[in-house]
Amino acid sequence: MRWLVDGMNVIGTRPDAWWHDRHGAMVSLVGMLEAWAADSGADVTVVFEKPPVPPIRSTVITIAAAPRAGRDSADDEIVRLLLADPEPGAVRVVTSDNFLGDRARAAGASVEPARPFRALIEADG
Numbered sequence: 001m002r003w004l005v006d007g008m009n010v011i012g013t014r015p016d017a018w019w020h021d022r023h024g025a026m027v028s029l030v031g032m033l034e035a036w037a038a039d040s041g042a043d044v045t046v047v048f049e050k051p052p053v054p055p056i057r058s059t060v061i062t063i064a065a066a067p068r069a070g071r072d073s074a075d076d077e078i079v080r081l082l083l084a085d086p087e088p089g090a091v092r093v094v095t096s097d098n099f100l101g102d103r104a105r106a107a108g109a110s111v112e113p114a115r116p117f118r119a120l121i122e123a124d125g
Contacts, residue, residue, distance in 0.1 A: 002085070004078050004104075005033065005046040006095035006114065013096070013115045026052050034060040036121040045081065049074040075100040082107045 011018050011025045018025035026048060037044045037060050045062040050069035057063070064081065066073035075097060082088050088108035095101055096114040104111050 002043040002091045003045065003112075004081055004091055004093045004109075005044060005117075006074060006078060006093070006097060006100065007046045007048045008074065009095045009097055010114045010118050013118045023052060023054075027056055030056050030058055030061065030063060032118075032121045034058055037061050047074045047078050047081070072100075075103070079103050079107065082109055 007026065007029055011029055030046060033044050033046055036042065044060075045064055048063070048065045050073070051065040052063070064077060066077040075095075078093060078095075078100065082091055082093065082104060085091055089110075091104075091109040092112050093100070093104035093109050094112045094114055094117045095104070101111040
C-alpha cells in the first residue's frame with residue numbers, strides 16, 4: 001500500500017498550538033511518519049502546501065510540496081501525484097477534506113480520515 005498524506009490536514013487534527021511553530025509541527029509529523037513507515041514497511045509521501053523552510057529531509061519517506069502555495073495547493077498536488085501513479089487503486093490518501101477525498105476516490109484511491117491515522121502513527125511512535 002502506498003500512502004499520500006495531506007500533511008497540514010493531519011497536523012490540524014490536534015489543536016496543540018501547532019500554528020505557533022508550523023515548521024516544528026511539520027518536523028514532528030515527518031518524524032512520526034518515518035517511525036511508522038520504518039515499522040510497517042509502508043511507502044509514504046507527505047505533501048505540504050509549500051516547501052518547508054528550512055528544508056526537511058528524510059531517507060525513510062518522501063516529502064513533497066505543491067509548486068506554489070495557495071488555497072488547496074497541497075490537495076491539487078496530491079491529486080496530481082495520484083493521477084500520475086500507475087496503480088491509483090493501490091494508494092490510500094490520508095485526509096479529512098471531503099472534496100479531496102471525493103477527488104481521490106474518483107481517481108481510484110481509497111481514503112483514510114486524518115484523525116484516526118494520526119492516532120495510528122502516534123501509537124506506533
